[in-house]
Amino acid sequence: MHQDFSTVEAFSRLLQDLPEEDEGARAEAHARNGQLTKPPGALGRLEDLAIWYCAWRGDPRPVISAPQVIVFAGNHGVTAQGVSAFPAEVTAQMVRNFEAGGAAINQLAREFGARMDVHALALDRPTADMTEGPAMSEAELLEALKTGWEAVDVTSDLLVVGEMGIGNTTAAAAIALALFGGETEDWTGQGTGVTGGALQHKAEVVARAVEVNAARGIDGIEVLRRLGGRELAAMAGAMVRARMERIPVILDGVICTAAAACLEVTRKGALDHVVAGHESAEASHGKLLENLGKPPLLSLGMRLGEGSGAALAIGVMKGAVACHSGMATFAEAGVSDA
Amino acid sequence: MHQDFSTVEAFSRLLQDLPEEDEGARAEAHARNGQLTKPPGALGRLEDLAIWYCAWRGDPRPVISAPQVIVFAGNHGVTAQGVSAFPAEVTAQMVRNFEAGGAAINQLAREFGARMDVHALALDRPTADMTEGPAMSEAELLEALKTGWEAVDVTSDLLVVGEMGIGNTTAAAAIALALFGGETEDWTGQGTGVTGGALQHKAEVVARAVEVNAARGIDGIEVLRRLGGRELAAMAGAMVRARMERIPVILDGVICTAAAACLEVTRKGALDHVVAGHESAEASHGKLLENLGKPPLLSLGMRLGEGSGAALAIGVMKGAVACHSGMATFAEAGVSDA
Numbered sequence: 001m002h003q004d005f006s007t008v009e010a011f012s013r014l015l016q017d018l019p020e021e022d023e024g025a026r027a028e029a030h031a032r033n034g035q036l037t038k039p040p041g042a043l044g045r046l047e048d049l050a051i052w053y054c055a056w057r058g059d060p061r062p063v064i065s066a067p068q069v070i071v072f073a074g075n076h077g078v079t080a081q082g083v084s085a086f087p088a089e090v091t092a093q094m095v096r097n098f099e100a101g102g103a104a105i106n107q108l109a110r111e112f113g114a115r116m117d118v119h120a121l122a123l124d125r126p127t128a129d130m131t132e133g134p135a136m137s138e139a140e141l142l143e144a145l146k147t148g149w150e151a152v153d154v155t156s157d158l159l160v161v162g163e164m165g166i167g168n169t170t171a172a173a174a175i176a177l178a179l180f181g182g183e184t185e186d187w188t189g190q191g192t193g194v195t196g197g198a199l200q201h202k203a204e205v206v207a208r209a210v211e212v213n214a215a216r217g218i219d220g221i222e223v224l225r226r227l228g229g230r231e232l233a234a235m236a237g238a239m240v241r242a243r244m245e246r247i248p249v250i251l252d253g254v255i256c257t258a259a260a261a262c263l264e265v266t267r268k269g270a271l272d273h274v275v276a277g278h279e280s281a282e283a284s285h286g287k288l289l290e291n292l293g294k295p296p297l298l299s300l301g302m303r304l305g306e307g308s309g310a311a312l313a314i315g316v317m318k319g320a321v322a323c324h325s326g327m328a329t330f331a332e333a334g335v336s337d338a
Numbered sequence: 339m340h341q342d343f344s345t346v347e348a349f350s351r352l353l354q355d356l357p358e359e360d361e362g363a364r365a366e367a368h369a370r371n372g373q374l375t376k377p378p379g380a381l382g383r384l385e386d387l388a389i390w391y392c393a394w395r396g397d398p399r400p401v402i403s404a405p406q407v408i409v410f411a412g413n414h415g416v417t418a419q420g421v422s423a424f425p426a427e428v429t430a431q432m433v434r435n436f437e438a439g440g441a442a443i444n445q446l447a448r449e450f451g452a453r454m455d456v457h458a459l460a461l462d463r464p465t466a467d468m469t470e471g472p473a474m475s476e477a478e479l480l481e482a483l484k485t486g487w488e489a490v491d492v493t494s495d496l497l498v499v500g501e502m503g504i505g506n507t508t509a510a511a512a513i514a515l516a517l518f519g520g521e522t523e524d525w526t527g528q529g530t531g532v533t534g535g536a537l538q539h540k541a542e543v544v545a546r547a548v549e550v551n552a553a554r555g556i557d558g559i560e561v562l563r564r565l566g567g568r569e570l571a572a573m574a575g576a577m578v579r580a581r582m583e584r585i586p587v588i589l590d591g592v593i594c595t596a597a598a599a600c601l602e603v604t605r606k607g608a609l610d611h612v613v614a615g616h617e618s619a620e621a622s623h624g625k626l627l628e629n630l631g632k633p634p635l636l637s638l639g640m641r642l643g644e645g646s647g648a649a650l651a652i653g654v655m656k657g658a659v660a661c662h663s664g665m666a667t668f669a670e671a672g673v674s675d676a
Binding site: 036037038039040041042043044045046085086087089090093094096097100102103104106107108110111112192193281297298299300301302303304308311312315316318319322323326327328332333334335336 | 432
């Protein structure tokens, strides 16, 4: 249906020509919202969410019946620097847990009626240690972007992209520092449980990675290559594919958001089809979301990744759209307007 | 099973002898939580919610399979003072809308798999105008408490109580002022859409009601009688019944919370089986929740009532419990611990 890409440059060109929301569907949805049996604005953000969803789906009265959750997993050479509380083999162990249905994301996907797919990206070949140079070659980046692109079920109607990758909060912190500047400490969080001196060391690793890669103020996709990882690139690829197919996306935590930010910095508006599912407890996530102008739907102190916060927000999206599409109008119900 | 009540005094006595959570189930749930395949604390508030739910259900690994949403409707004599943007007949019209399945709460109950019941309480007999004396007689209060008590399906495993009643944000504001003191303006919000001079008038009505009824610093159940309404009393009755049956309850907005507050003021700990589903856009709700020590799960600018904010939070509760009860342990999944 839509054009594919065979080089990273071609992927970047796609970003310059993205489909936009359907203004007609937005107008119709807005008009319908004003007639529903409730005081104006009484459903708060649910109203905006529903109208936004309608606009992207090109349907003034849609249902959400086929959400997809995709979890991408990757390994990171930077774990050699001792930045995580868990050993790197946990990435592969958790992939098996996803496949067996035992992780948090499995329970949440099931609870909210989402199809769940897991893609392990070359776990036996960690990215290069980004404190010594770029994490990925252009070929590796391309392969990961394509994995994400192809993982999207184009018949789905809502997408959550999640991740697993020991060391990837370090990658996310480096990306945020490269894209948005500021202090390293502002962007470096505890990840799976790094505190005190280990957290200070992690911040030094983040700063070194950005410096070694001369990554401040450069193109967002190039930041993704130098400081990202395969699962981050796959998430970015999936988000762009969703845009092409007009599938709204829910952002998860700091890693997912860092991957998304690479797109937005490259092309303003690239995340117009994306909503922030939650604000995680990871220190920098709120600041990242602010930089993207994305207020979170939930704020429950989660910091697990896997797409878990976003999957929980599927419920909010479903509720919003169910109200919008299922409620009676004042005229239908014979209720007096204000 | 549990003792019933035939007078308001007997209802108040029940409050002094409430069942408490199951400490054994809490301890088992806490232990299980520590073994699940996630970094410690990474599911944030979901972990606390799940353990709390286990403790009340007396089951360290429960499922939520039978939530109930009950909407109570009542009419208020204080509407004669011109405190609402909608006419009083909207209460009955909305009850028909609930029964026909056209309201927001119908869509949310269906989306989250909840049984929904509607109880219209003597809509043709509004409560007395509380600016002239008590809103209800003791017999009227008792009848409403019993309606709520009996409306609870004792086989349900999670309860949302919602309301509809033109004029009832005025009642809620008066209750909050009587229970917690402070400035009338702090407790008086826009309800269905009252602003400017009309809002100032509403605040004056609230202050007059509290003064005429000499309602500051008196017993919470008596505040409910003098300043409440049938739907508020029914919500209170349902919440106490849920406590007797160890059914956790999710609070909705300002009206539901004001009814609940009458219980907590009467007997500290009466709301230990209750969680705040959301913080509404109604000005005083956040302050009410603070007074009750109940941080909200959601904050989406909703201000519809009907139980809508609480119903949306059923999704959060289901997600929390699904993770707790469905996830694999580190040992089961063969994942290395930190």
